[in-house]
Amino acid sequence: MTTPLTGDLLIGARTIARPERQPWAVNSATGEVLEPRFVETSSADVDQAAELAWQAFGVFRRTSPDVRSQFLLLIAQKLVALGDELIDRVHLETAIPKVRVVLERDRTVFQLRFFAHVVREEQFLDYTIDPARPERLPFPKPDLRLRQVALGPVAVFGSSNFPLAFSVAGGDTASALAAGCPVIVKGHPAHPGTSEMVGRAIQAAVAELNLPEGVFSLLTGGIDAGVALVKHPRIKAVGFTGSRGGGMALVGLAAARPEPIPVYAEMSSVNPVYLLPAALEARAEQMGEDYVASLTVSGGQLCTNPGIVIALQSPALDRFVASASATLGQVKAMPMLTAGIHANYANGLAAFAEHADVVLEARGIETGKINCTPGAIFSTTAKAFLNDPALSHEVFGASSIIVRCDNVDEMMQVTESLEGHLVGTLHLEPGDTEMARTVMEVLELKVGRLVVNGWPTGVEVSPAMVHGGPFPATSDSRSTSVGTSAIRRFLRPVSYQNVPQTLLPDGLK
Amino acid sequence: MTTPLTGDLLIGARTIARPERQPWAVNSATGEVLEPRFVETSSADVDQAAELAWQAFGVFRRTSPDVRSQFLLLIAQKLVALGDELIDRVHLETAIPKVRVVLERDRTVFQLRFFAHVVREEQFLDYTIDPARPERLPFPKPDLRLRQVALGPVAVFGSSNFPLAFSVAGGDTASALAAGCPVIVKGHPAHPGTSEMVGRAIQAAVAELNLPEGVFSLLTGGIDAGVALVKHPRIKAVGFTGSRGGGMALVGLAAARPEPIPVYAEMSSVNPVYLLPAALEARAEQMGEDYVASLTVSGGQLCTNPGIVIALQSPALDRFVASASATLGQVKAMPMLTAGIHANYANGLAAFAEHADVVLEARGIETGKINCTPGAIFSTTAKAFLNDPALSHEVFGASSIIVRCDNVDEMMQVTESLEGHLVGTLHLEPGDTEMARTVMEVLELKVGRLVVNGWPTGVEVSPAMVHGGPFPATSDSRSTSVGTSAIRRFLRPVSYQNVPQTLLPDGLK
Known part of the structure; x- marks a missing residue:
């Protein structure tokens, strides 16, 4: 039996309840408001989630690939365990036929397991060792070792049309967590109950593995919460799936920050x-x-x-x-x-x-x-x-x-x-x-x-998939939001020059 | 014997001479203006270079890695052949001691050869084949194949402090050409004669290999030419090394285009x-x-x-x-x-x-x-x-x-x-x-x-080098401007689904 929906925010290990609430959940097939009503995120909530994410980052970025892999598998398992209650709620909030919701749930679970595998393989870390050559002229060549490190806390904006696969535990979240980045999801107001169910599953997985609570938060709310999140100095990258207007607004906000950050916005495509x-x-x-x-x-x-x-x-x-x-x-x-x-x-x-x-x-x-x-x-x-x-x-x-x-x-x-x-x-x-x-x-x-000789709909989760493309399909054609290399969106390379064994990161020793 | 300096623009195979000229070349150690005087780039020149680059792109992006490798080696060879005349001119324009100019020339030549090697290895193409599984349920899995393709014509802004290694034939140019992107260099007005000598060497290499002329152009001029170049719709990426103010201006221009493009600006670092x-x-x-x-x-x-x-x-x-x-x-x-x-x-x-x-x-x-x-x-x-x-x-x-x-x-x-x-x-x-x-x-x-236990100066050209870093060191911490992965700045992935052998690109057959 799952926890009943409360409409609260999930900030780290906490749930934030407040008397003022918004009627966001609507049965699209009938126009009726669905219970419960939802707490709207304040800028103080954004700040708290972001600071918790930053604290968590120091630990989470250094977890072993094995721990992150386990974490993703546990989230997948908890999604499956939500069973028909999840399917029913998605259908109620989005009017997506149940048979398609089940397919989307299965794809979301597959995607989490896929990234659990990608993490364990460690290929995305790009470990490269270029040994010293002290005899080289005119100067000795130093020992150089390279790996990829996590960018920092990531803000994920769920899409309306994939309430599971491109939302709270969707591809952006899975690949950011795989990379070692804490995630703060700004849930889409079109499926807030679905978001809460999935968010609580992730929150439980964080607790069960004793990860720092700030690894995950779920904020609900409108445009203001999203703006505050993208502008927050602790946020280091943004994943977004939605309209061209929405995506370009986030791109503009991110570029105008004192420290600009990358935005991966999948926006508009007519195919x-x-x-x-x-x-x-x-x-x-x-x-x-x-x-x-x-x-x-x-x-x-x-x-x-x-x-x-x-x-x-x-x-x-x-x-x-x-x-x-x-x-x-x-x-x-x-x-x-x-x-x-x-x-x-x-x-x-x-x-x-x-x-x-x-x-x-x-x-x-x-x-x-x-x-x-x-x-x-x-x-x-x-x-x-x-x-x-x-x-x-x-x-x-x-x-x-x-x-x-x-x-x-x-x-x-x-x-x-x-x-x-x-x-x-x-x-x-x-x-x-x-x-x-x-x-x-x-x-x-x-x-x-x-x-x-096929049709464009249907996106495989595959190492050879590109779900991306030149502007305005996305804001960054060098990336994909589906497939192995989605993880690369949340990494940057660091080079270690003549760093002694005791101080080298594990994979570079 | 090299061609005497003329101060003309190099647009594709052409040289553009005009009566109005600017006294850009100055002997920094004496304050004297050096001959010749230089033609300033007009917006029509930018347009011509950009259209030629776009025409060239259709052919150049599909050249074999072997051809691009040969091209880089030939440029390196022609730089070496410039001999003392190049060293003398660099010294005259920049006051950099000749012994350091020689080191920088050697490093530039090494870098061109390094990318010639990187291209031939083909690793940067990320060839990935994920075969079909027609029996998979609930839907058959299609054949998916991935490779990286060139982004398009690249604008390179040479730096004042590395008149060879981060200028006309420097790392940005070498990696962009390696990727299959035509390059338009906006030469730095602090070393225009050096730029012309190197530019003519590249122009000669283009002709000798019968590559389309638009693969390379060299424009000299001030801020206006740079602005027109970054705003030009045929330009698809920008490489820049210089001040924080200059870099952020280009980042802003690129973001405000109808089609935003990536800018790789290396800007400000105190180390x-x-x-x-x-x-x-x-x-x-x-x-x-x-x-x-x-x-x-x-x-x-x-x-x-x-x-x-x-x-x-x-x-x-x-x-x-x-x-x-x-x-x-x-x-x-x-x-x-x-x-x-x-x-x-x-x-x-x-x-x-x-x-x-x-x-x-x-x-x-x-x-x-x-x-x-x-x-x-x-x-x-x-x-x-x-x-x-x-x-x-x-x-x-x-x-x-x-x-x-x-x-x-x-x-x-x-x-x-x-x-x-x-x-x-x-x-x-x-x-x-x-x-x-x-x-x-x-x-x-x-x-x-x-x-x-070393000092930060001295940047190895190595597969394990990162010459990059978080803002404001660069505008894109996910990239490096030195080392193997510099080529990745100018690539994006494309996936081919059920494409028949006859239509697949060579490396994916």
């Missing part, structure tokens, strides 16, 4: 999908069905959603559109994560629908229920797309636009015009290889991952 | 040196001599200069100060790199000398010559140091301050108060081990390199 001619000819209908499946999964509320489709005009493209339209016509609208996200989605669709150069090709099924607006597929010409940058911007939700190109030259102009994205996808058959090569040479400059 | 009690007891006199050697080499104009000495009050510390004072009393002032640097140095010394809590312990020998002010050693108490942050700021030149601590607690307070530095140094004997451990635990958070 262009190319349907090349031979592939369209061979399997337009199947691609139309698969496209709609990728577009509408989780109500389209995925950062890897296929938001732009690029193809040459042809009868086969018309067959693809017909198949996609027929498929979407049978997909019911589902409640979106929050009323705010739903309103933005509805406004985004309205702007496309009213655009003189945009055609509405298909809609999903209206249900008339709260926070539900069905998916939509639009189309436009390459010329119109090139003339109006608004047509390339993200509409978060199950909205996608097909760009009809008259020729390869137009297709390449569209490609050149793209901003950075997480994923670029090509559908091709052997006859498309040369055109694919031409597109890939440009597309590779614009994305973090290239997919062939 | 604390700890003299622990047993070491002082054992060898105060020798340390005093070695300290002054490290302090005054190259007129103290090194970013790794020992600018702060921290020690417990003791008779042994007084012996150290006496020895250092006697040694410095025999060191003649040498002409500094530029009149501006000299003026800043003289002003910095004056501010220390007038400070109520600062004692002038020793001065070098006045020569009365232009741009010459001798070295200076000051001392202060830990209390005064903690009360006035100005005492911890860099005075670029042979100035250093000794912080006399009453006890270990004060020493640790001083340590906690430090900003980020490139290097932290400890002098210790076996009896100091416990105190050293206590200091190191905090000092490690503040520096990129820890040195024991």
Whole structure:
């Protein structure tokens, strides 16, 4: 049996209760406020969590990889132990179908275990020993040894759309803890009860392993708490998944600090999908069905959603559109994560629908229920797309636009015009290889991952995964938020010159 | 015989001559203007160089590691072939003694060869293959392959104090070219003739290997050219070595672009040196001599200069100060790199000398010559140091301050108060081990390199070197500007999902 939800803050080992509380938890499918109400973080709370994190850092950064590995495994175990209570609460707060919540929980648990493995392997420490050569001329060469060390306490901003995998115990938290950095999570107000359940699991793991309490805190609250957290001098890096506006605000705050710090913000991505001619000819209908499946999964509320489709005009493209339209016509609208996200989605669709150069090709099924607006597929010409940058911007939700190109030259102009994205996808058959090569040479400059004959949704936790990409997909294209190297975001190298054995860190002796 | 200097810009394969020219080259030891005069870069020049770099990028990023390796070796060879003419010109423009110029030339050549080796090894490409598992449940696992790709054209800002090793063909240029990024150098106006000689050598290497001309350009000019370069949309990263003010200006410009880009700025470092009690007891006199050697080499104009000495009050510390004072009393002032640097140095010394809590312990020998002010050693108490942050700021030149601590607690307070530095140094004997451990635990958070029983000046080009550190030593503590991983500053990862063999990049097939 789990602890009942209280709505309190979790600062180190403590829980902070106060009489004033906010009705953040809302059942998105009904609009009802869910109990309990939540304590809002004050700047004094931020300060306390940050100072505790700093105290903890001195010890936690020097824990052995084995201890950190155990810690991650214990968090994973406690998440599993939350069982259906966690699944139910996530569903209640986010309206994400339970079958998908279970998949996300499993992925979150896998990710914690994955980083437990990454830590134990110790590869990320980059141990390098370059021995002395006292005989070298004109000067003796000193003994030099290098390793990576943890950056310091990390602020993690959970996302609304992955209440488990990119939230309190998500990839940012797992990789920061793996690196030896204490974590302060600013929980997303769209799933505060979920955050508390997961936060209490981490808090219990900290206590069970006798780690310093400041290794983890969970703060709930609005923009003010987040601002105070990013500005706090004890915070040394930020992980964020969310909107472009939110991410760039944090980037700006971090850069304006007396000591600027890195911000890893995953922000905005529309993920262009190319349907090349031979592939369209061979399997337009199947691609139309698969496209709609990728577009509408989780109500389209995925950062890897296929938001732009690029193809040459042809009868086969018309067959693809017909198949996609027929498929979407049978997909019911589902409640979106929050009323705010739903309103933005509805406004985004309205702007496309009213655009003189945009055609509405298909809609999903209206249900008339709260926070539900069905998916939509639009189309436009390459010329119109090139003339109006608004047509390339993200509409978060199950909205996608097909760009009809008259020729390869137009297709390449569209490609050149793209901003950075997480994923670029090509559908091709052997006859498309040369055109694919031409597109890939440009597309590779614009994305973090290239997919062939698949769909961009679905992000593997793998040493070869890149969940990142050029701006504005992320604020730092040199990093990934999923996969082995996510840990590198929270490390920096230190070199030890002629340091005697007794004073060298363990791995460098 | 080398081409005579013309003062023209080098944009791709072209040389740009114009009638209006600036008298940038000055013999710092005499104040005389040196011929020729130099063309100032216009914003149209920046645009042309940037567009050429972008065109070149499409080809250069896909050159084989072998070709890039050959390119770096050829540049090294051409630098060597410049022989005494290069050494003489550097000396004339910078007043750096010829014996040190030769060392710096050799180090620059070694560095180019080092990166030629790093490229050939291909480790920086991070090739990772995670094969498909079609049988995996609940979904098949795709084939995922990862490699690092070049970021794009890089703007390099040469430093005044290393006219070869951190300038036109210095570490930033070598590592960016190694990564597959075209380079546009904004040459430092303190050594424009040196820059032209080196730039022409690179230009010739580009032509000889039939590389696209835009792989390299050299622009001379003032602040306007630098601003236009950093703001140019074709530039994707910046390398800079110089002042904190200059570096932070570039960081601000890069962050305010529609597409923000990374800036690797090495800026300000005072490099604390700890003299622990047993070491002082054992060898105060020798340390005093070695300290002054490290302090005054190259007129103290090194970013790794020992600018702060921290020690417990003791008779042994007084012996150290006496020895250092006697040694410095025999060191003649040498002409500094530029009149501006000299003026800043003289002003910095004056501010220390007038400070109520600062004692002038020793001065070098006045020569009365232009741009010459001798070295200076000051001392202060830990209390005064903690009360006035100005005492911890860099005075670029042979100035250093000794912080006399009453006890270990004060020493640790001083340590906690430090900003980020490139290097932290400890002098210790076996009896100091416990105190050293206590200091190191905090000092490690503040520096990129820890040195024991040596001096911070002297930076090895090694796979285990870190020439970097927390802010304000650099703008990005996760990177190093010297050593193998310097190349990683100009790379980002890309993942290839189910991409067929014919379309995979060579190393991932």
